[in-house]
Amino acid sequence: MAKTDKRRQIMQAAEKLFAAGRFHEITTDEVARVARVGKGTIYRHFRDKEELFFETATSGFDELCDLLREKVPTGGAFGERLHEACVQITGFVRLRREWFGMRQSQERLLPCMAGGFSKRWLAKRQGLVAAVADILREGVAQKAIRADIPPDVLANFLLGLLRTRERDLADTPAALRKYQVVVDMFCRGAGAAGGHGSPGGKRGRRGRVSGKDSAR
Amino acid sequence: MAKTDKRRQIMQAAEKLFAAGRFHEITTDEVARVARVGKGTIYRHFRDKEELFFETATSGFDELCDLLREKVPTGGAFGERLHEACVQITGFVRLRREWFGMRQSQERLLPCMAGGFSKRWLAKRQGLVAAVADILREGVAQKAIRADIPPDVLANFLLGLLRTRERDLADTPAALRKYQVVVDMFCRGAGAAGGHGSPGGKRGRRGRVSGKDSAR
DNA sequence: AGCACAATACTGACTGGTCAGTACTGTTTC
DNA sequence: GAAACAGTACTGACCAGTCAGTATTGTGCT
Numbered sequence: 353m354a355k356t357d358k359r360r361q362i363m364q365a366a367e368k369l370f371a372a373g374r375f376h377e378i379t380t381d382e383v384a385r386v387a388r389v390g391k392g393t394i395y396r397h398f399r400d401k402e403e404l405f406f407e408t409a410t411s412g413f414d415e416l417c418d419l420l421r422e423k424v425p426t427g428g429a430f431g432e433r434l435h436e437a438c439v440q441i442t443g444f445v446r447l448r449r450e451w452f453g454m455r456q457s458q459e460r461l462l463p464c465m466a467g468g469f470s471k472r473w474l475a476k477r478q479g480l481v482a483a484v485a486d487i488l489r490e491g492v493a494q495k496a497i498r499a500d501i502p503p504d505v506l507a508n509f510l511l512g513l514l515r516t517r518e519r520d521l522a523d524t525p526a527a528l529r530k531y532q533v534v535v536d537m538f539c540r541g542a543g544a545a546g547g548h549g550s551p552g553g554k555r556g557r558r559g560r561v562s563g564k565d566s567a568r
Numbered sequence: 569m570a571k572t573d574k575r576r577q578i579m580q581a582a583e584k585l586f587a588a589g590r591f592h593e594i595t596t597d598e599v600a601r602v603a604r605v606g607k608g609t610i611y612r613h614f615r616d617k618e619e620l621f622f623e624t625a626t627s628g629f630d631e632l633c634d635l636l637r638e639k640v641p642t643g644g645a646f647g648e649r650l651h652e653a654c655v656q657i658t659g660f661v662r663l664r665r666e667w668f669g670m671r672q673s674q675e676r677l678l679p680c681m682a683g684g685f686s687k688r689w690l691a692k693r694q695g696l697v698a699a700v701a702d703i704l705r706e707g708v709a710q711k712a713i714r715a716d717i718p719p720d721v722l723a724n725f726l727l728g729l730l731r732t733r734e735r736d737l738a739d740t741p742a743a744l745r746k747y748q749v750v751v752d753m754f755c756r757g758a759g760a761a762g763g764h765g766s767p768g769g770k771r772g773r774r775g776r777v778s779g780k781d782s783a784r
Numbered sequence: 785a786g787c788a789c790a791a792t793a794c795t796g797a798c799t800g801g802t803c804a805g806t807a808c809t810g811t812t813t814c
Numbered sequence: 815g816a817a818a819c820a821g822t823a824c825t826g827a828c829c830a831g832t833c834a835g836t837a838t839t840g841t842g843c844t
Contacts, residue, residue, distance in 0.1 A: 358818090374591060379802090379803060380803080381803080384821095388820090389819085390819060390820040391805085391822085392805090392806080392807090392820080393820075395804095395805070396818080401804065401805090501749055505733075508733075509732055509750075512732030513725060513728060513729070515732075516724050516728030517721075517725075537757035537758065540757045541752075541753040541756045541757030542757075574794085592829095595828085596830060597829075597830090600795095605795090606794055607795075607831085608793095608796070609795075611832080616831075617831085
Protein backbone atom coordinates (compact mmCIF):
# COMPACT_ATOMS: atom_id res chain seq x y z
CA MET A 353 0.00 0.00 0.00
CA ALA A 354 1.50 3.25 -1.11
CA LYS A 355 2.30 5.99 1.36
CA THR A 356 -0.24 8.32 -0.20
CA ASP A 357 -3.01 5.83 0.43
CA LYS A 358 -2.48 5.98 4.16
CA ARG A 359 -2.38 9.73 3.97
CA ARG A 360 -5.65 9.79 2.09
CA GLN A 361 -7.26 7.37 4.50
CA ILE A 362 -6.30 9.60 7.38
CA MET A 363 -7.52 12.73 5.68
CA GLN A 364 -10.83 11.16 4.78
CA ALA A 365 -11.40 10.10 8.33
CA ALA A 366 -10.37 13.51 9.59
CA GLU A 367 -12.67 15.22 7.15
CA LYS A 368 -15.58 13.13 8.26
CA LEU A 369 -14.92 13.68 11.93
CA PHE A 370 -14.03 17.36 11.79
CA ALA A 371 -17.21 17.97 9.86
CA ALA A 372 -19.25 16.50 12.66
CA GLY A 373 -17.51 18.00 15.64
CA ARG A 374 -15.30 20.74 16.85
CA PHE A 375 -11.58 20.59 16.61
CA HIS A 376 -11.02 19.96 20.28
CA GLU A 377 -13.74 17.35 20.44
CA ILE A 378 -12.10 15.11 17.89
CA THR A 379 -9.29 13.03 19.31
CA THR A 380 -6.42 11.74 17.29
CA ASP A 381 -7.22 8.30 18.64
CA GLU A 382 -10.62 8.56 17.03
CA VAL A 383 -9.14 9.66 13.72
CA ALA A 384 -6.77 6.72 13.82
CA ARG A 385 -9.56 4.31 14.64
CA VAL A 386 -11.86 5.55 11.87
CA ALA A 387 -8.99 5.61 9.40
CA ARG A 388 -8.07 2.06 10.45
CA VAL A 389 -4.57 3.24 11.04
CA GLY A 390 -2.17 3.24 13.95
CA LYS A 391 -2.05 6.45 15.84
CA GLY A 392 1.65 6.83 15.20
CA THR A 393 1.05 6.67 11.47
CA ILE A 394 -0.81 9.96 11.67
CA TYR A 395 2.33 11.58 12.99
CA ARG A 396 4.30 9.97 10.23
CA HIS A 397 2.27 11.91 7.69
CA PHE A 398 1.43 15.08 9.61
CA ARG A 399 3.54 17.10 11.98
CA ASP A 400 0.70 17.51 14.45
CA LYS A 401 -3.05 17.67 14.77
CA GLU A 402 -3.14 21.26 13.52
CA GLU A 403 -1.41 20.32 10.30
CA LEU A 404 -3.67 17.36 9.75
CA PHE A 405 -6.59 19.67 10.23
CA PHE A 406 -5.19 22.34 7.97
CA GLU A 407 -4.38 19.96 5.15
CA THR A 408 -7.79 18.38 5.38
CA ALA A 409 -9.65 21.67 5.54
CA THR A 410 -7.71 23.00 2.62
CA SER A 411 -7.69 20.06 0.26
CA GLY A 412 -11.09 20.81 -1.20
CA PHE A 413 -9.99 24.15 -2.56
CA ASP A 414 -7.38 22.58 -4.78
CA GLU A 415 -9.69 19.86 -5.94
CA LEU A 416 -12.43 22.30 -6.75
CA CYS A 417 -10.02 24.55 -8.62
CA ASP A 418 -8.80 21.62 -10.67
CA LEU A 419 -12.37 20.62 -11.34
CA LEU A 420 -13.30 24.07 -12.55
CA ARG A 421 -10.30 24.40 -14.81
CA GLU A 422 -10.97 20.97 -16.23
CA LYS A 423 -14.74 21.06 -16.65
CA VAL A 424 -15.10 24.73 -17.43
CA PRO A 425 -12.31 25.31 -19.93
CA THR A 426 -11.68 28.69 -21.49
CA GLY A 427 -13.67 29.56 -24.57
CA GLY A 428 -17.29 28.96 -25.46
CA ALA A 429 -20.35 30.96 -24.61
CA PHE A 430 -20.02 32.74 -21.31
CA GLY A 431 -23.51 31.92 -20.12
CA GLU A 432 -22.85 28.23 -20.50
CA ARG A 433 -19.57 28.50 -18.72
CA LEU A 434 -21.04 30.28 -15.76
CA HIS A 435 -23.83 27.79 -15.55
CA GLU A 436 -21.43 24.92 -15.78
CA ALA A 437 -19.25 26.46 -13.11
CA CYS A 438 -22.21 26.71 -10.75
CA VAL A 439 -23.19 23.16 -11.52
CA GLN A 440 -19.67 21.98 -10.81
CA ILE A 441 -19.39 23.94 -7.61
CA THR A 442 -22.75 22.81 -6.30
CA GLY A 443 -22.06 19.29 -7.40
CA PHE A 444 -18.75 19.32 -5.64
CA VAL A 445 -20.31 20.77 -2.54
CA ARG A 446 -22.89 18.02 -2.55
CA LEU A 447 -20.33 15.35 -3.18
CA ARG A 448 -17.97 16.65 -0.58
CA ARG A 449 -20.57 17.74 1.86
CA GLU A 450 -18.37 16.90 4.76
CA TRP A 451 -15.52 18.99 3.55
CA PHE A 452 -17.88 21.82 2.83
CA GLY A 453 -19.41 21.70 6.27
CA MET A 454 -16.03 21.53 7.82
CA ARG A 455 -14.73 24.42 5.79
CA GLN A 456 -17.75 26.48 6.71
CA SER A 457 -17.43 25.78 10.34
CA GLN A 458 -13.77 26.34 10.72
CA GLU A 459 -12.94 28.91 8.09
CA ARG A 460 -12.74 31.91 10.27
CA LEU A 461 -11.00 30.00 12.95
CA LEU A 462 -8.02 29.28 10.81
CA PRO A 463 -6.73 32.84 10.72
CA CYS A 464 -6.32 32.48 14.43
CA MET A 465 -4.06 29.55 13.90
CA ALA A 466 -0.46 29.72 14.83
CA GLY A 467 2.36 30.28 12.40
CA GLY A 468 1.91 30.65 8.70
CA PHE A 469 -1.37 28.76 8.54
CA SER A 470 -3.38 31.90 8.14
CA LYS A 471 -1.60 33.02 5.00
CA ARG A 472 -1.54 29.57 3.50
CA TRP A 473 -5.25 29.29 4.09
CA LEU A 474 -6.04 32.60 2.51
CA ALA A 475 -3.86 31.74 -0.45
CA LYS A 476 -5.73 28.48 -0.95
CA ARG A 477 -9.08 30.16 -0.74
CA GLN A 478 -7.94 32.94 -3.01
CA GLY A 479 -7.12 30.31 -5.61
CA LEU A 480 -10.76 29.30 -5.79
CA VAL A 481 -11.97 32.88 -5.86
CA ALA A 482 -9.53 33.60 -8.68
CA ALA A 483 -10.76 30.62 -10.67
CA VAL A 484 -14.33 31.85 -10.45
CA ALA A 485 -13.28 35.43 -11.07
CA ASP A 486 -11.50 34.39 -14.25
CA ILE A 487 -14.73 33.03 -15.60
CA LEU A 488 -16.58 36.19 -14.62
CA ARG A 489 -13.90 38.36 -16.18
CA GLU A 490 -14.69 36.80 -19.48
CA GLY A 491 -18.30 37.75 -18.88
CA VAL A 492 -17.24 41.31 -18.34
CA ALA A 493 -15.34 41.27 -21.61
CA GLN A 494 -18.44 40.00 -23.33
CA LYS A 495 -20.53 42.73 -21.70
CA ALA A 496 -22.59 40.10 -19.97
CA ILE A 497 -21.36 40.96 -16.50
CA ARG A 498 -21.34 44.41 -15.04
CA ALA A 499 -17.94 46.03 -14.98
CA ASP A 500 -18.45 48.33 -12.01
CA ILE A 501 -17.79 45.64 -9.45
CA PRO A 502 -14.44 43.84 -9.50
CA PRO A 503 -14.76 40.23 -10.65
CA ASP A 504 -13.21 38.85 -7.51
CA VAL A 505 -15.80 40.65 -5.40
CA LEU A 506 -18.52 39.18 -7.57
CA ALA A 507 -16.88 35.78 -7.30
CA ASN A 508 -17.06 36.07 -3.54
CA PHE A 509 -20.71 37.00 -3.79
CA LEU A 510 -21.48 34.01 -5.92
CA LEU A 511 -19.68 31.67 -3.56
CA GLY A 512 -21.41 33.37 -0.66
CA LEU A 513 -24.83 32.87 -2.19
CA LEU A 514 -24.12 29.22 -2.89
CA ARG A 515 -22.94 28.87 0.64
CA THR A 516 -26.01 30.51 2.09
CA ARG A 517 -28.21 28.21 0.14
CA GLU A 518 -26.22 25.19 1.08
CA ARG A 519 -26.74 25.86 4.73
CA ASP A 520 -30.48 25.74 4.32
CA LEU A 521 -30.84 22.80 2.03
CA ALA A 522 -31.04 19.27 3.15
CA ASP A 523 -29.69 16.66 0.84
CA THR A 524 -33.00 16.15 -0.85
CA PRO A 525 -33.54 15.24 -4.47
CA ALA A 526 -35.00 18.69 -4.96
CA ALA A 527 -31.90 20.37 -3.67
CA LEU A 528 -30.08 20.68 -6.96
CA ARG A 529 -33.02 22.38 -8.54
CA LYS A 530 -33.15 24.85 -5.73
CA TYR A 531 -29.66 26.03 -6.46
CA GLN A 532 -31.12 27.57 -9.57
CA VAL A 533 -32.47 30.25 -7.33
CA VAL A 534 -28.94 31.25 -6.51
CA VAL A 535 -27.82 31.31 -10.10
CA ASP A 536 -30.88 33.29 -10.98
CA MET A 537 -30.34 35.82 -8.23
CA PHE A 538 -26.73 36.18 -9.13
CA CYS A 539 -27.28 36.58 -12.83
CA ARG A 540 -29.82 39.30 -12.30
CA GLY A 541 -27.71 41.01 -9.70
CA ALA A 542 -24.46 40.76 -11.57
CA GLY A 543 -25.71 41.08 -15.10
CA ALA A 544 -24.34 43.97 -17.12
CA ALA A 545 -26.09 47.32 -17.36
CA GLY A 546 -29.13 46.41 -15.31
CA GLY A 547 -31.49 49.13 -14.20
CA HIS A 548 -32.72 49.14 -10.65
CA GLY A 549 -33.85 51.37 -7.88
CA SER A 550 -31.21 50.83 -5.27
CA PRO A 551 -29.21 53.75 -3.96
CA GLY A 552 -26.37 54.71 -6.25
CA GLY A 553 -27.73 53.04 -9.34
CA LYS A 554 -27.75 55.09 -12.50
CA ARG A 555 -27.96 52.89 -15.54
CA GLY A 556 -31.16 52.20 -17.37
CA ARG A 557 -30.17 49.37 -19.65
CA ARG A 558 -30.32 45.71 -19.01
CA GLY A 559 -28.32 42.89 -20.50
CA ARG A 560 -28.70 39.17 -20.55
CA VAL A 561 -26.11 37.15 -18.82
CA SER A 562 -25.84 34.50 -21.47
CA GLY A 563 -24.70 37.18 -23.84
CA LYS A 564 -26.36 35.59 -26.80
CA ASP A 565 -30.08 35.62 -26.23
CA SER A 566 -31.72 38.88 -27.22
CA ALA A 567 -35.28 38.55 -26.03
CA ARG A 568 -35.51 42.06 -24.71
CA MET B 569 -22.10 46.37 41.82
CA ALA B 570 -25.23 44.76 40.51
CA LYS B 571 -25.21 41.14 39.48
CA THR B 572 -25.90 42.00 35.86
CA ASP B 573 -22.76 44.10 35.67
CA LYS B 574 -20.54 41.14 36.35
CA ARG B 575 -22.47 39.13 33.88
CA ARG B 576 -22.03 41.77 31.25
CA GLN B 577 -18.35 42.10 32.02
CA ILE B 578 -17.91 38.38 31.54
CA MET B 579 -19.87 38.31 28.31
CA GLN B 580 -17.92 41.22 26.89
CA ALA B 581 -14.65 39.54 27.68
CA ALA B 582 -15.90 36.27 26.26
CA GLU B 583 -17.08 37.94 23.08
CA LYS B 584 -13.72 39.55 22.59
CA LEU B 585 -11.78 36.39 23.24
CA PHE B 586 -14.02 33.98 21.35
CA ALA B 587 -13.83 36.28 18.35
CA ALA B 588 -10.08 35.99 18.31
CA GLY B 589 -9.65 32.31 18.98
CA ARG B 590 -11.26 28.95 18.88
CA PHE B 591 -13.50 27.69 21.62
CA HIS B 592 -10.97 25.26 22.93
CA GLU B 593 -8.18 27.80 22.80
CA ILE B 594 -9.90 30.19 25.14
CA THR B 595 -9.60 29.18 28.74
CA THR B 596 -12.05 30.20 31.38
CA ASP B 597 -9.10 31.54 33.34
CA GLU B 598 -8.42 33.92 30.50
CA VAL B 599 -12.03 35.04 30.33
CA ALA B 600 -11.96 35.66 34.06
CA ARG B 601 -8.73 37.60 33.79
CA VAL B 602 -9.92 39.82 30.95
CA ALA B 603 -13.27 40.34 32.65
CA ARG B 604 -11.43 41.25 35.86
CA VAL B 605 -13.49 38.71 37.70
CA GLY B 606 -12.80 35.65 39.74
CA LYS B 607 -13.03 32.42 37.83
CA GLY B 608 -15.72 31.11 40.09
CA THR B 609 -17.89 34.10 39.31
CA ILE B 610 -18.24 32.83 35.77
CA TYR B 611 -19.85 29.69 37.09
CA ARG B 612 -22.15 31.76 39.23
CA HIS B 613 -23.59 33.30 36.09
CA PHE B 614 -23.27 30.47 33.60
CA ARG B 615 -23.71 26.76 34.07
CA ASP B 616 -20.56 25.95 32.17
CA LYS B 617 -18.28 27.16 29.42
CA GLU B 618 -20.68 26.01 26.74
CA GLU B 619 -23.47 28.11 28.13
CA LEU B 620 -21.25 31.15 28.47
CA PHE B 621 -20.33 30.69 24.86
CA PHE B 622 -23.87 30.13 23.73
CA GLU B 623 -25.24 33.16 25.53
CA THR B 624 -22.48 35.33 24.17
CA ALA B 625 -22.76 34.05 20.63
CA THR B 626 -26.48 34.48 20.65
CA SER B 627 -26.86 37.87 22.28
CA GLY B 628 -26.27 39.79 19.08
CA PHE B 629 -29.26 38.25 17.33
CA ASP B 630 -31.65 39.65 19.88
CA GLU B 631 -30.01 43.05 19.89
CA LEU B 632 -30.06 43.23 16.12
CA CYS B 633 -33.68 42.17 15.99
CA ASP B 634 -34.61 44.84 18.50
CA LEU B 635 -32.65 47.37 16.51
CA LEU B 636 -34.43 46.47 13.31
CA ARG B 637 -37.86 46.59 14.84
CA GLU B 638 -37.06 49.92 16.43
CA LYS B 639 -35.29 51.69 13.60
CA VAL B 640 -37.15 50.13 10.72
CA PRO B 641 -40.76 50.34 11.88
CA THR B 642 -43.63 49.09 9.80
CA GLY B 643 -45.08 51.46 7.25
CA GLY B 644 -43.41 53.93 4.94
CA ALA B 645 -41.92 53.42 1.52
CA PHE B 646 -40.49 49.95 1.10
CA GLY B 647 -37.33 51.11 -0.64
CA GLU B 648 -36.44 53.32 2.28
CA ARG B 649 -37.15 50.58 4.76
CA LEU B 650 -34.92 48.09 2.98
CA HIS B 651 -32.17 50.61 2.72
CA GLU B 652 -32.49 51.53 6.36
CA ALA B 653 -32.45 47.86 7.33
CA CYS B 654 -29.21 47.34 5.44
CA VAL B 655 -27.71 50.42 7.05
CA GLN B 656 -28.72 49.19 10.48
CA ILE B 657 -27.42 45.71 9.89
CA THR B 658 -24.11 46.86 8.49
CA GLY B 659 -23.80 49.47 11.20
CA PHE B 660 -24.46 46.87 13.85
CA VAL B 661 -21.99 44.52 12.27
CA ARG B 662 -19.37 47.21 12.33
CA LEU B 663 -20.17 48.19 15.88
CA ARG B 664 -20.25 44.64 17.11
CA ARG B 665 -17.46 43.39 14.93
CA GLU B 666 -16.29 40.97 17.52
CA TRP B 667 -19.65 39.39 17.96
CA PHE B 668 -20.03 39.17 14.23
CA GLY B 669 -16.67 37.55 13.78
CA MET B 670 -17.42 35.16 16.54
CA ARG B 671 -20.80 34.29 15.14
CA GLN B 672 -19.29 33.71 11.73
CA SER B 673 -16.60 31.51 13.04
CA GLN B 674 -18.58 29.39 15.37
CA GLU B 675 -22.00 29.25 13.81
CA ARG B 676 -21.79 25.87 12.33
CA LEU B 677 -20.12 24.49 15.38
CA LEU B 678 -23.10 25.15 17.54
CA PRO B 679 -25.31 22.50 15.99
CA CYS B 680 -22.70 20.05 17.19
CA MET B 681 -23.27 21.18 20.71
CA ALA B 682 -24.83 19.00 23.29
CA GLY B 683 -28.40 19.17 24.44
CA GLY B 684 -30.86 21.73 23.25
CA PHE B 685 -28.29 24.29 22.20
CA SER B 686 -28.71 23.52 18.56
CA LYS B 687 -32.41 24.26 18.54
CA ARG B 688 -32.07 27.33 20.69
CA TRP B 689 -29.41 28.66 18.35
CA LEU B 690 -31.47 28.08 15.25
CA ALA B 691 -34.44 29.71 16.90
CA LYS B 692 -32.39 32.80 17.71
CA ARG B 693 -31.01 33.02 14.21
CA GLN B 694 -34.42 32.43 12.75
CA GLY B 695 -35.62 35.46 14.64
CA LEU B 696 -33.26 37.67 12.72
CA VAL B 697 -34.11 36.05 9.41
CA ALA B 698 -37.79 36.54 10.16
CA ALA B 699 -37.27 40.19 10.97
CA VAL B 700 -35.59 40.76 7.62
CA ALA B 701 -38.11 38.58 5.83
CA ASP B 702 -40.95 40.64 7.27
CA ILE B 703 -39.52 43.71 5.65
CA LEU B 704 -39.10 41.89 2.36
CA ARG B 705 -42.61 40.52 2.53
CA GLU B 706 -43.88 44.04 2.45
CA GLY B 707 -41.81 44.54 -0.67
CA VAL B 708 -43.50 41.56 -2.23
CA ALA B 709 -46.89 43.03 -1.40
CA GLN B 710 -45.85 46.25 -3.05
CA LYS B 711 -44.64 44.34 -6.11
CA ALA B 712 -41.14 45.60 -5.51
CA ILE B 713 -39.72 42.24 -4.60
CA ARG B 714 -40.12 39.12 -6.66
CA ALA B 715 -42.67 36.70 -5.34
CA ASP B 716 -41.23 33.52 -6.78
CA ILE B 717 -38.65 33.15 -4.03
CA PRO B 718 -39.82 32.87 -0.43
CA PRO B 719 -38.98 35.98 1.60
CA ASP B 720 -37.03 34.04 4.17
CA VAL B 721 -34.81 32.59 1.47
CA LEU B 722 -34.22 36.08 0.16
CA ALA B 723 -33.53 37.28 3.68
CA ASN B 724 -30.88 34.62 4.00
CA PHE B 725 -29.40 35.74 0.72
CA LEU B 726 -29.22 39.32 1.84
CA LEU B 727 -27.61 38.39 5.12
CA GLY B 728 -25.26 36.11 3.24
CA LEU B 729 -24.19 38.86 0.89
CA LEU B 730 -23.58 41.24 3.75
CA ARG B 731 -21.61 38.56 5.45
CA THR B 732 -19.51 37.81 2.42
CA ARG B 733 -18.70 41.45 2.06
CA GLU B 734 -17.88 41.82 5.70
CA ARG B 735 -15.27 39.14 5.50
CA ASP B 736 -13.40 41.01 2.81
CA LEU B 737 -13.60 44.49 4.18
CA ALA B 738 -11.19 45.91 6.64
CA ASP B 739 -12.51 48.54 8.98
CA THR B 740 -11.60 51.37 6.64
CA PRO B 741 -13.50 54.63 6.29
CA ALA B 742 -14.49 53.51 2.82
CA ALA B 743 -16.03 50.31 4.11
CA LEU B 744 -19.54 51.57 4.65
CA ARG B 745 -19.72 52.91 1.15
CA LYS B 746 -18.67 49.55 -0.20
CA TYR B 747 -21.67 47.87 1.34
CA GLN B 748 -23.72 49.68 -1.27
CA VAL B 749 -22.44 47.08 -3.68
CA VAL B 750 -24.28 44.45 -1.70
CA VAL B 751 -27.49 46.41 -1.57
CA ASP B 752 -27.21 47.06 -5.25
CA MET B 753 -26.59 43.43 -6.11
CA PHE B 754 -29.41 42.33 -3.92
CA CYS B 755 -31.92 44.83 -5.22
CA ARG B 756 -31.23 43.87 -8.79
CA GLY B 757 -31.28 40.18 -7.97
CA ALA B 758 -34.35 40.27 -5.83
CA GLY B 759 -36.30 43.00 -7.58
CA ALA B 760 -39.71 42.06 -8.89
CA ALA B 761 -40.25 40.84 -12.44
CA GLY B 762 -36.72 41.30 -13.67
CA GLY B 763 -35.63 39.80 -16.98
CA HIS B 764 -32.41 37.91 -17.21
CA GLY B 765 -30.67 35.20 -19.10
CA SER B 766 -29.92 32.65 -16.48
CA PRO B 767 -31.03 29.07 -16.93
CA GLY B 768 -34.65 28.58 -16.11
CA GLY B 769 -35.54 32.22 -16.31
CA LYS B 770 -38.57 33.16 -18.33
CA ARG B 771 -39.69 36.66 -17.49
CA GLY B 772 -38.93 39.64 -19.60
CA ARG B 773 -40.03 42.46 -17.37
CA ARG B 774 -38.06 44.44 -14.91
CA GLY B 775 -39.16 46.40 -11.89
CA ARG B 776 -37.58 48.89 -9.58
CA VAL B 777 -36.99 47.86 -6.04
CA SER B 778 -37.93 51.14 -4.54
CA GLY B 779 -41.41 50.52 -5.81
CA LYS B 780 -42.11 54.18 -6.36
CA ASP B 781 -39.96 55.15 -9.31
CA SER B 782 -41.65 54.38 -12.59
CA ALA B 783 -38.85 54.47 -15.12
CA ARG B 784 -40.05 51.31 -16.81
C1' DA C 785 -27.21 56.04 64.23
C1' DG C 786 -24.76 51.54 65.40
C1' DC C 787 -24.79 46.51 65.83
C1' DA C 788 -25.76 41.59 64.83
C1' DC C 789 -26.72 38.41 61.78
C1' DA C 790 -28.07 36.35 57.31
C1' DA C 791 -27.86 35.94 52.65
C1' DT C 792 -25.70 36.39 48.71
C1' DA C 793 -21.67 37.41 45.60
C1' DC C 794 -17.26 36.61 44.88
C1' DT C 795 -12.43 34.63 44.78
C1' DG C 796 -8.56 31.62 43.30
C1' DA C 797 -5.87 27.58 44.62
C1' DC C 798 -6.69 22.99 43.84
C1' DT C 799 -8.09 18.48 41.53
C1' DG C 800 -9.29 14.95 38.52
C1' DG C 801 -9.77 13.79 34.00
C1' DT C 802 -8.50 14.30 29.25
C1' DC C 803 -5.66 13.98 25.37
C1' DA C 804 -1.62 15.19 22.13
C1' DG C 805 2.32 13.31 21.24
C1' DT C 806 6.00 9.60 22.11
C1' DA C 807 8.01 5.08 22.80
C1' DC C 808 8.08 0.51 22.19
C1' DT C 809 6.88 -4.21 20.53
C1' DG C 810 5.60 -7.35 17.35
C1' DT C 811 3.92 -7.83 12.37
C1' DT C 812 3.56 -7.16 7.51
C1' DT C 813 5.38 -5.76 3.09
C1' DC C 814 8.71 -5.11 -0.38
C1' DG D 815 16.48 -7.03 6.52
C1' DA D 816 14.74 -2.64 6.58
C1' DA D 817 11.09 0.30 6.17
C1' DA D 818 6.44 1.06 7.21
C1' DC D 819 3.01 -0.26 9.96
C1' DA D 820 -0.80 -1.61 13.85
C1' DG D 821 -1.49 -1.75 18.41
C1' DT D 822 -0.91 -0.09 22.84
C1' DA D 823 1.03 1.71 26.96
C1' DC D 824 2.80 5.76 28.75
C1' DT D 825 3.55 10.69 30.13
C1' DG D 826 3.23 15.34 30.96
C1' DA D 827 0.81 19.47 30.05
C1' DC D 828 -3.33 21.47 30.31
C1' DC D 829 -7.81 23.09 31.81
C1' DA D 830 -12.89 22.88 33.21
C1' DG D 831 -15.09 22.92 37.09
C1' DT D 832 -15.17 22.86 42.42
C1' DC D 833 -15.31 24.52 46.96
C1' DA D 834 -13.70 26.42 51.26
C1' DG D 835 -12.99 30.73 52.61
C1' DT D 836 -13.64 36.03 52.14
C1' DA D 837 -16.12 40.27 50.98
C1' DT D 838 -20.26 42.74 50.28
C1' DT D 839 -24.88 43.87 50.74
C1' DG D 840 -29.38 43.72 52.99
C1' DT D 841 -32.36 43.57 57.08
C1' DG D 842 -34.20 43.89 61.53
C1' DC D 843 -33.48 45.46 66.12
C1' DT D 844 -32.26 48.75 69.77
